[in-house]
Amino acid sequence: MYPSTTNPPVGERTRWALVAVLAANMLVDALEVSATLVALPAVGADLGAGAAGLQWLVSGFAAGFGGLLLLGGRLVESLGRRRVFLAALLVFAAASLAGALTDSLAALTATRVLKGCCVALTAPTGLAIITSAVPEGAARRRAVSLYSLFGATGFCAGLLLSGLFTGAGWRWTLAFPAPVALLLLAAGARLVPRDVRGTGGGAGVRGGGVRGPGRHAAACGAALTGALLLLVYGLAHLAGPGREPARAAAAFAGAALLGAVSVAAERRSPRPLVPPVLLRHGPLLRSALGAAALNGSYVGFLLIASLHLRETGRSPWQTALVFLPAAAPLALSALHSARIAVRLGPARAVAAGAVLAPLGYALYPRAPDADPRWTVLLPATACVGAAFALAFTALHLQATGGVPARLQGAAGGLYQTFVQTGAALTAAPVAALYTVGRAPALCLVTVIGAAGACVALGGLVPAARTAAAPPPNHP
Numbered sequence: 001m002y003p004s005t006t007n008p009p010v011g012e013r014t015r016w017a018l019v020a021v022l023a024a025n026m027l028v029d030a031l032e033v034s035a036t037l038v039a040l041p042a043v044g045a046d047l048g049a050g051a052a053g054l055q056w057l058v059s060g061f062a063a064g065f066g067g068l069l070l071l072g073g074r075l076v077e078s079l080g081r082r083r084v085f086l087a088a089l090l091v092f093a094a095a096s097l098a099g100a101l102t103d104s105l106a107a108l109t110a111t112r113v114l115k116g117c118c119v120a121l122t123a124p125t126g127l128a129i130i131t132s133a134v135p136e137g138a139a140r141r142r143a144v145s146l147y148s149l150f151g152a153t154g155f156c157a158g159l160l161l162s163g164l165f166t167g168a169g170w171r172w173t174l175a176f177p178a179p180v181a182l183l184l185l186a187a188g189a190r191l192v193p194r195d196v197r198g199t200g201g202g203a204g205v206r207g208g209g210v211r212g213p214g215r216h217a218a219a220c221g222a223a224l225t226g227a228l229l230l231l232v233y234g235l236a237h238l239a240g241p242g243r244e245p246a247r248a249a250a251a252f253a254g255a256a257l258l259g260a261v262s263v264a265a266e267r268r269s270p271r272p273l274v275p276p277v278l279l280r281h282g283p284l285l286r287s288a289l290g291a292a293a294l295n296g297s298y299v300g301f302l303l304i305a306s307l308h309l310r311e312t313g314r315s316p317w318q319t320a321l322v323f324l325p326a327a328a329p330l331a332l333s334a335l336h337s338a339r340i341a342v343r344l345g346p347a348r349a350v351a352a353g354a355v356l357a358p359l360g361y362a363l364y365p366r367a368p369d370a371d372p373r374w375t376v377l378l379p380a381t382a383c384v385g386a387a388f389a390l391a392f393t394a395l396h397l398q399a400t401g402g403v404p405a406r407l408q409g410a411a412g413g414l415y416q417t418f419v420q421t422g423a424a425l426t427a428a429p430v431a432a433l434y435t436v437g438r439a440p441a442l443c444l445v446t447v448i449g450a451a452g453a454c455v456a457l458g459g460l461v462p463a464a465r466t467a468a469a470p471p472p473n474h475p
Helices: 012-047 056-079 081-101 105-133 138-168 170-175 177-191 215-236 245-268 276-280 282-311 316-332 334-344 346-363 374-400 405-434 438-458 460-468
Strands: none
Touching: 012 056, 012 105, 012 138, 012 170, 012 177, 012 282, 012 316, 056 081, 056 105, 056 215, 056 282, 056 405, 081 105, 081 170, 081 177, 105 138, 105 405, 138 170, 138 316, 138 334, 170 177, 215 245, 215 405, 276 282, 276 405, 282 316, 282 346, 282 374, 282 405, 282 438, 316 334, 316 374, 334 346, 334 374, 346 374, 346 438, 374 405, 405 438
8 A cells, every 4th residue: 555665674582583573563453443443332231331322433433543544544654663663562452441431422533533544554554564574475475464464363353352341341342452552562663674765755764854745645545544434323313212314414414514625625635546547447346345335244244233232131251252163253264355356256256155154144033022143143143254254355355356467556545444433333223223113223224235246246247358358359
């Protein structure tokens, strides 16, 4: 996602120690969502918050992540990978500790938004550091695979750790990333190479002045994040007992205004955060929309299940175990997901996953008095887990496969912004409907998942035509 810079060469042992630190940080980033999902009911019981308020802990993190991701690339280019990575780790640790100590839901939500912004900087920057520090070839492929594996297993790790910590108190669940982040910060300060001037003229230059990201880029990133948060606020007040049409309308109007500011800043910028050509790239946009629907419905489904399981007397540990089939397939297949997608064909893998996801949502019990047993829950969570394992990597391959090499970074940033935006904008209406009943909330999740399936199935026709077309020199 970020422009390349040249780093000083590092020794073999130091290089793999660096990879281990960056991969461990990716694991911490990935477990943030799953750990919070398991802890939500306990947070609500202690702070007196309902589903509509608790969803902010999920959507706020996703909005911070998605809103800052595009601007984050420019910040790293201006300030340097090392400086941004280490500073984001420090802020992440402080926000984790502050969230664990507060008794205010609003303050806790603010820490979640801030942590999402930090992850928008550390996750892609870590991958950029790896590709710069590890020589191209087999070594880099192993490093990137390890980085991806830790990211995929982080969700499972978050479930298990939250199941353990939340039993002792939800504050432990929110606090435990802080000391881990500080340890990674200490190790990163020793291992992350210093940025030097590269052939691309990147910033973060040793011995040089620090440039800002540019006023147009800063305005676009800030406006985009604000628009996302206002959209979440408006969606949260559209349905349920907290329905307030006037507030929702005002929030949507504010989001539209900030969206217009973001678009205007992009048009006036000599270097837009998103090159205009990408906005006309059909496979990229189709895959990004499909990924947004898949991730949004997935997070919404787990939010519903977390609240429901606690209402039926399940402990945090039991909730974590119920969620495992929805998370384990992606972790187990992480090292082979690209091979699976290529063998099936990205469009077919995406379509299979997009069909399995709404099937899993439909299988979850909807009756108001349903007391879900393991035998009832397993088919639903297993379908959802298989959907993610099949579709998630394939969606990324389909999104960036036809993009020119010089635009790969920008395309990846745009794609990931869609992924996080899907989660941010789904959790709010799902939680609002959950206050009315579990069935309406599950219906919305199923509709969103089905919409993603339609987008993915639409990709089969052009893919099939491309496969059937003769090569250019065919007689």
